[in-house]
Amino acid sequence: MRFENGRESDNVEDRRGTGGGMNIGGRGKLGIGTIVLALVAWYFGVDPSVVLDTASVVQPPAAQNLPASPRPRAEDEVARFASMVLADTEDTWGAIFRGAGRQYQEPRLVLYTGATQSACGVGQAAMGPFYCPADSKLYLDLSFFDELRTRFGAPGDFAQAYVIAHEVGHHVQNLLGISAKVQQARQRVSEREANRLSVRLELQADCLAGVWANHADRSRKVLEAGDIEEGLAAASATGDDRLQKQARGYAVPDSFTHGSSAQRARWFREGLTQGTLRACDTFSTAAP
Known part of the structure; x- marks a missing residue:
């Protein structure tokens, strides 16, 4: 990506290697923060067991106030790149929202090491x-x-940008009230149907990441040869079918919460090609 002289975002909290990130100790009782975050994970279609199975006791506050440890230069370069990607999403979504007569409320990006506190828990x-x-x-x-x-197996700077843009896509869904509507609908249906709604929500975030890339490239020519392939590879690599086959040797489609590799790549490409919010209506299609 052509971000060498790009603007860095002012909405970055760097908690790496400081008291803002939490040192994780041995396994023990689950804190209320971990439980809350597990519920939020469920809200966005992430299997809560991923949170609960890895939950550990967080060190007490006195142990968290440690001096910052030296960071590799390469890591700081990645942090700078993440900041530039966030800045570009701010420019893109700010313009899209203004075009729709709305004001875009910029999210913040928290960089941390190991674990950190959020309003949704640890x-x-x-x-x-x-x-x-x-x-x-x-x-x-x-x-x-x-x-x-x-x-x-998804290297490259655009693969990293896709990850950030996908999470920004969730922020856009939150601002538009889509996330709240999906959550309300999930509470009224079976687990199987709730999972299907989660898949549609995640695929829409993939599509919104593509919309960002479309506008960013048209406005600022940020894409280079191979970038699109990197983004598609990242979307495909994190499909539920691929992850489940890696973990257990087979896939259970009814348990998918993010979509298959083919679905994720398809919707990212749809947003990248069309560049419109209308193109990202994953909820109206018979089969996403």
């Missing part, structure tokens, strides 16, 4: 990046990008 790196609607913040442990490259 967030942990094992969960991957997440968006908390209660404080309108995106939470990201930069080590996830290493995992994206090594575990998921």
Whole structure:
């Protein structure tokens, strides 16, 4: 991506290696924060067991106030890139909202190490990046990008940008009231149908990430050769079918909460190609 001289966002909280991030101790009782975050994970279609299975006791406040440890230069460069991506989403969604006669409320990006406190409870790196609607913040442990490259086989700067843009997509859904409507609908249906609604919500966030990329490239020519393939690879690598097959050897479609690899890639491409909110109506199609 052509972000060498891009603007950095003012909406970044850097808690890496400081008291803002929490040191995780041995396994023990589940704190109320972890339970709350598990519920928020369920809200957005993430299997709560991912949170509960990795939950650990957080060190007391006195142990959190540690001096910042030196960070590798490469990590700071990735943090700067994340800030520039966030800034570009601010410019893009600000313009889209103004065009619709609305004001875009910018989210904040929290960079942390290991675990950190959010308005939704304690967030942990094992969960991957997440968006908390209660404080309108995106939470990201930069080590996830290493995992994206090594575990998921999706390297590249645009793959990283896609991850951030997807979480910003959840913020857009929150601002538009879509998330609240989906949550209300989930409470009235079976678990199977609730999962299907979650899939549609996640696929829409993928599509909204594509909308951002479309507008950013048309306005600022940020895409380079291979970027689209990187984004599609990241979307495909995190499909429920692929992750379940890696974990258990088979996939259970009724338990999907984010969509299959093919679905995620398809909707990201749809947003990238069409560049409109209307193109991201994943709820009206017979089969997403």
